[in-house]
């Protein structure tokens with residue numbers, strides 16, 4: 385008798401490639417990008433610097449950073465047809481509109497068809513700047529306003545808030561958005577980055593892979609969690625209701641959103657920065673109740689923490705966006721803004737010594753049988 389085939393459903397625990405980008409230790413609850421702790425990067429760096437680090441492998445010198453920043457700023461343009469496309473589907477979910485607009489860019493900008501490392505870097509830098517422009521332009525258009533033009537004097541994070549709101553953000557708001565982007569920038573072989581790699585494995589172009597990644601990020605088990613956490617907080621309403629909410633969810637064997645992770649068995653190391661952001665912002669804005677509800681949910685989930693069920697990065701991020709007055713359906717697109725450098729470098733890594741990604745499914749359907757003509761079925 386032949387050995388039974390071992391099936392790794394969901395590819396749990398399977399290594400399919402090597403990567404020099406981020407190191408996640410799920411047991412210890414640590415994360416680093418290119419060897420630098422996420423805690424140092426979140427407190428000392430900027431999204432531009434982290435993007436450079438991820439894409440080129442080293443922290444930039446002052447001149448390298450200035451050059452990279454200039455490339456990002458020069459790329460803050462959209463072909464006018466993209467606004468027409470956004471207008472045509474303005475009532476859709478922003479994630480669907482974003483994905484459609486990125487797909488349109490592949491058709492509108494001929495250079496997006498090029499493959500190879502230099503092309504991926506150039507196209508990736510362009511898309512990194514265009515993705516926030518698309519999201520902000522859609523939000524303006526659906527609210528009957530004209531899109532706000534990008535401001536070349538602002539950082540990536542500050543320019544995003546400027547385009548979204550049409551007013552210059554405070555230094556604190558811009559920094560919080562910057563930290564959010566840093567924390568979301570890269571996370572190994574998560575579902576959306578893996579999906580992007582599968583696309584590149586067929587020798588497709590970067591824009592195609594980013595469309596794949598956006599589709600995959602949108603689901604509630606991945607990037608959609610922040611939106612669901614906000615809905616959960618609204619449903620709970622008061623901290624004293626949290627325990628009953630958790631009890632009911634557990635009894636129904638339903639996931640408590642914002643908890644759990646495929647890799648982490650300790651708390652997701654990114655969560656602490658977001659937690660601190662919610663606490664501070666809530667106090668500053670005279671709205672501490674959001675933080676209190678979240679902490680009441682954490683308290684109610686304590687019995688499960690010892691089984692490795694802890695908060696993930698998106699448990700706190702939704703409330704930060706809510707406190708900033710950002711509509712709930714923009715939470716996943718905001719994740720996409722941050723994840724751009726991660727997707728780009730994963731695609732670059734994949735196309736170095738590329739290999740088609742094509743695992744097997746073990747057939748468990750009917751035995752061979754004869755075709756039956758339609759009139760005899």
Ligand SMILES: CC(=O)SCCNC(=O)CCNC(=O)[C@H](O)C(C)(C)COP(=O)(O)OP(=O)(O)OC[C@H]1O[C@@H](n2cnc3c(N)ncnc32)[C@H](O)[C@@H]1OP(=O)(O)O
Pocket residue numbers: 604605606607609638639640641642643644645646647693696697698
């Ligand atoms: C940025 C990100 O993508 S982070 C993830 C964002 N997603 C969420 O917050 C949604 C809620 N969480 C989940 O659905 C899951 O935790 C996932 C999809 C993220 C990971 O799922 P898996 O890898 O299958 O989790 P894992 O194998 O560790 O599950 C272990 C057990 O914990 C349970 N579990 C996992 N997450 C949760 C949760 N949030 N609430 C309750 N139970 C959970 C599983 O049902 C499983 O129970 P079982 O052994 O009785 O079947």
Ligand SMILES: O=C([O-])CC(=O)C(=O)O
Pocket residue numbers: 568570571573574575645646647696697
């Ligand atoms: O790694 C994962 O599975 C999901 C995640 O946390 C991320 O993409 O940031």
